[in-house]
Amino acid sequence: MSVDNSRPADHPEIAYSNARSYIIGFVSTVALLGISLLLVQTHAMSAFNLLATISVLAFLTTVAKLVFLFHLDFSETQRWNTLTLMLNVPLLILSIGLTAWMFRTLYERVMMH
Amino acid sequence: MTDVQGHWDWLFGRLTIQQVPYDNLVVGTAFIFAAIVGLAIVGALTYYRWWGTLYRDWLTTIDHKRIGIMYGLVGTVMLFRGFVDAIMMRTQQVMAAGPLSHGYLGAEHGYLPPYHYDQIYGSHGTIMLIFAATPILAGFMNYLVPLQIGARDMAFPYLNALAFWMTAVGAGLVMISLFIGDFSHAGWVGLAPLTELPYSPDVGVDYWTWALQIGSIGTTIGAVNIIATIVKMRAPGMTWMRLSLFTWTSLTTNVIGLTAFPVLGVAIGLLSLDRYFGTHFYTTGVGGNFMLYTDLFWIWGHPEVYFIILPSWGMMSEIIPTFSQKKLFGYPVMVAATLSIGCISWTVWLHHFFTMGAGPIVNTFYSIATMLVAIPTGVKVFDWALTMVRGRLTFPTPMLWAVSAIFMQIIGGWTGMMLAVPSINYMTHNSVFVIAHFHCVVMVTVFAAVGGATFWFPKMFGFTLHERSGQWVFWLLVGGSFFVFTAMFLLGLTGMPRRLAYVPYAGWWPLLVIEEIGIFVDIAALVAFVWQITVSIRDRNLNRATRDPWGTARSLEWITHSPVPVYNFAVIPHVNARDEWAWRREHHLEHIMPERYADIELPVNTPVPMLIGACTAAFGFAMVWRIWWLAIASLVAIFVIVILRSFTSGGHTIIRADDIRRMEDQAMRAPRRSSAGMVPGAVPAFRTGAAE
Numbered sequence: 001m002s003v004d005n006s007r008p009a010d011h012p013e014i015a016y017s018n019a020r021s022y023i024i025g026f027v028s029t030v031a032l033l034g035i036s037l038l039l040v041q042t043h044a045m046s047a048f049n050l051l052a053t054i055s056v057l058a059f060l061t062t063v064a065k066l067v068f069l070f071h072l073d074f075s076e077t078q079r080w081n082t083l084t085l086m087l088n089v090p091l092l093i094l095s096i097g098l099t100a101w102m103f104r105t106l107y108e109r110v111m112m113h
Numbered sequence: 114m115t116d117v118q119g120h121w122d123w124l125f126g127r128l129t130i131q132q133v134p135y136d137n138l139v140v141g142t143a144f145i146f147a148a149i150v151g152l153a154i155v156g157a158l159t160y161y162r163w164w165g166t167l168y169r170d171w172l173t174t175i176d177h178k179r180i181g182i183m184y185g186l187v188g189t190v191m192l193f194r195g196f197v198d199a200i201m202m203r204t205q206q207v208m209a210a211g212p213l214s215h216g217y218l219g220a221e222h223g224y225l226p227p228y229h230y231d232q233i234y235g236s237h238g239t240i241m242l243i244f245a246a247t248p249i250l251a252g253f254m255n256y257l258v259p260l261q262i263g264a265r266d267m268a269f270p271y272l273n274a275l276a277f278w279m280t281a282v283g284a285g286l287v288m289i290s291l292f293i294g295d296f297s298h299a300g301w302v303g304l305a306p307l308t309e310l311p312y313s314p315d316v317g318v319d320y321w322t323w324a325l326q327i328g329s330i331g332t333t334i335g336a337v338n339i340i341a342t343i344v345k346m347r348a349p350g351m352t353w354m355r356l357s358l359f360t361w362t363s364l365t366t367n368v369i370g371l372t373a374f375p376v377l378g379v380a381i382g383l384l385s386l387d388r389y390f391g392t393h394f395y396t397t398g399v400g401g402n403f404m405l406y407t408d409l410f411w412i413w414g415h416p417e418v419y420f421i422i423l424p425s426w427g428m429m430s431e432i433i434p435t436f437s438q439k440k441l442f443g444y445p446v447m448v449a450a451t452l453s454i455g456c457i458s459w460t461v462w463l464h465h466f467f468t469m470g471a472g473p474i475v476n477t478f479y480s481i482a483t484m485l486v487a488i489p490t491g492v493k494v495f496d497w498a499l500t501m502v503r504g505r506l507t508f509p510t511p512m513l514w515a516v517s518a519i520f521m522q523i524i525g526g527w528t529g530m531m532l533a534v535p536s537i538n539y540m541t542h543n544s545v546f547v548i549a550h551f552h553c554v555v556m557v558t559v560f561a562a563v564g565g566a567t568f569w570f571p572k573m574f575g576f577t578l579h580e581r582s583g584q585w586v587f588w589l590l591v592g593g594s595f596f597v598f599t600a601m602f603l604l605g606l607t608g609m610p611r612r613l614a615y616v617p618y619a620g621w622w623p624l625l626v627i628e629e630i631g632i633f634v635d636i637a638a639l640v641a642f643v644w645q646i647t648v649s650i651r652d653r654n655l656n657r658a659t660r661d662p663w664g665t666a667r668s669l670e671w672i673t674h675s676p677v678p679v680y681n682f683a684v685i686p687h688v689n690a691r692d693e694w695a696w697r698r699e700h701h702l703e704h705i706m707p708e709r710y711a712d713i714e715l716p717v718n719t720p721v722p723m724l725i726g727a728c729t730a731a732f733g734f735a736m737v738w739r740i741w742w743l744a745i746a747s748l749v750a751i752f753v754i755v756i757l758r759s760f761t762s763g764g765h766t767i768i769r770a771d772d773i774r775r776m777e778d779q780a781m782r783a784p785r786r787s788s789a790g791m792v793p794g795a796v797p798a799f800r801t802g803a804a805e
Binding site for chain 1: 405472
């Protein structure tokens with residue numbers, strides 16, 4: 001797919017964007033992050049529940065950003081961008097998963113029960 | 114905002130005249146040296162009237178070749194600074210061994226008080242890895258990748274300049290910290306919770322965080338650029354399996370850079386939140402965990418190690434076939450090994466903290482993952498060796514460096530395999546054995562980079578480096594490193610911890626003396642290097658390079674002229690083979706000239722990246738000293754500049770076909786011996802817009 005560089009309005013990422021999705025994206029992500037901040041600041045739940053809740057909220061924020069701000073989907077123009085991002089998923093699993101595993105065994109040994 | 118100790122006012126933040134350590138003899142000497150060098154440079158620029166060309170052709174350039182050379186210059190200056198740090202550390206330890214050692218300049222033992230010594234090892238590590246090795250390799254990649262794939266420039270030339278300036282600003286912040294304030298005393302890894310505000314109330318850690326943060330932005334956007342360039346800008350016929358090995362390693366290393374450097378940004382960013390806003394990510398209380406910092410740091414840190422080593426292997430893979438007069442042995446396996454190292458680099462980071470207390474299964478997992486690295490690395494070593502088997506071997510300096518880099522790789526690799534065993538690691542953790550190990554590995558980068566610099570110097574500047582003094586540099590550096598690191602391995606095995614400002618056990622003194630002798634031999638190597646550059650520039654007209662000064666070079670960059678014209682290739686080459694230049698030589702096609710030329714469109718230079726760099730420097734400095742108004746103002750300035758720039762198309766300049774024909778005909782004649790109109794390192798006919 002070729003794009004004429006002298007006509008930026010024809011670029012797919014510009015052609016497909018619109019004010020509505022940007023506003024939805026901005027408001028929803030700020031709201032989700034604001035809710036997480038409030039929950040943490042007020043210690044609204046037990047530690048484990050808090051951790052689980054803000055993890056879910058963080059995941060939702062990421063999805064909202066990818067969909068509404070980056071317009072990633074499986075349409076013809078965005079398929080490769082989406083696929084490239086998905087190549088990062090194994091890295092996320094490795095870094096977060098192995099870290100969680102390490103800390104679990106670490107806490108058994110170094111933290112007071 | 115957290116409260117800080119000491120003085121603060123809204124205009125200058127924490128900055129006062131007392132922060133300039135003018136009463137410190139060591140820093141004072143460094144300042145006088147820096148001032149003399151700076152004045153000499155300013156004087157030379159003024160005397161030769163080079164300010165105009167410096168601004169027009171270099172500071173505002175978006176040509177990948179000039180940016181590559183500037184990366185190399187920044188890296189070399191920082192390499193020199195890091196080397197001086199190394200000399201100071203060696204000298205301190207040899208002077209401060211045992212309770213009877215004397216103290217000078219206000220130190221109890223040796224000549225550096227612990228707080229000052231700690232800053233020196235912190236800056237040595239930070240500089241050598243982030244602001245010397247990384248920029249030098251980025252310079253090579255910038256210069257060579259477009260040439261090796263047959264492109265006119267990078268995919269995003271403007272972004273390229275921006276990446277360079279971010280890196281330069283990071284390096285600049287480290288340098289400023291020498292004379293204004295102090296630098297981090299918590300090591301290049303930033304030992305948490307020592308880096309937290311209560312334990313490091315000074316600005317040193319802030320200098321370190323902002324230098325890393327800004328420098329890593331540069332590396333990340335540089336990585337985006339090189340990946341896009343390799344994927345999208347290859348010349349016709351340049352299929353994936355025809356890419357040169359250096360391009361493959363550049364691609365892998367930049368995928369690592371793109372995925373790993375954001376982790377560093379987050380790790381350092383959370384530390385900054387702790388220091389500026391009083392959060393508790395890495396504190397030992399209030400829910401924080403300083404082990405999280407170590408974990409996050411090394412998730413970036415170990416991929417960064419491979420970021421540094423992979424391009425070096427790429428350079429060795431270019432040099433060794435050239436001087437063996439054979440194609441690289443096992444090319445597909447080499448590519449597979451490169452890619453698999455890139456993948457494994459993400460799964461080994463915990464071996465940096467085996468002793469933290471994770472469970473035995475966790476340690477075993479990372480131990481095995483680390484040992485897996487030996488397989489592709491071993492494949493590479495055998496491939497290089499088998500490339501040389503039954504080749505027509507010659508040993509000019511680049512080949513000497515490349516072959517000794519293999520030996521260094523073997524020593525570093527073997528000791529690395531030892532350290533990968535957790536039970537050995539419990540004995541040697543934080544000992545100088547680890548230091549000797551990873552210095553052997555980064556010496557691979559040093560050897561490969563010096564070899565690569567000698568190898569591609571004629572391509573970059575149009576004349577070859579002086580061979581005999583190059584051999585002196587080689588033997589002195591190899592000899593000196595042998596003394597330093599052999600003694601260091603022995604010290605490590607006898608249990609000497611790293612980062613000692615005072616060495617408590619006098620029995621280690623003889624080995625420390627051997628290290629000191631070694632580093633003085635390394636100083637001799639540095640002197641020989643300066644001599645080599647001086648002689649080479651003096652005699653440049655005797656050593657003008659043809660397109661292929663080595664006579665046996667192989668890859669695509671050798672089909673264009675030396676130095677490379679601003680447009681790289683007069684016509685975009687059609688690639689017929691993996692080693693295109695060797696293929697053309699074998700088929701006697703080297704002297705074929707294009708039938709006709711077409712106009713070439715090139716982007717014009719712009720001062721915008723430099724302006725953004727200047728604003729970023731102001732922002733970093735302001736954040737370090739907590740000068741809030743300046744930080745906000747420079748951030749706003751950056752946003753305004755970026756938005757204004759986005760309304761312009763950047764502009765293009767056209768080089769006419771007639772001018773290209775003229776320049777090509779001139780360049781194809783025998784190498785010129787006249788020095789008329791020559792600027793060292795640049796041929797004026799090849800300047801941008803040479804249509805004049």
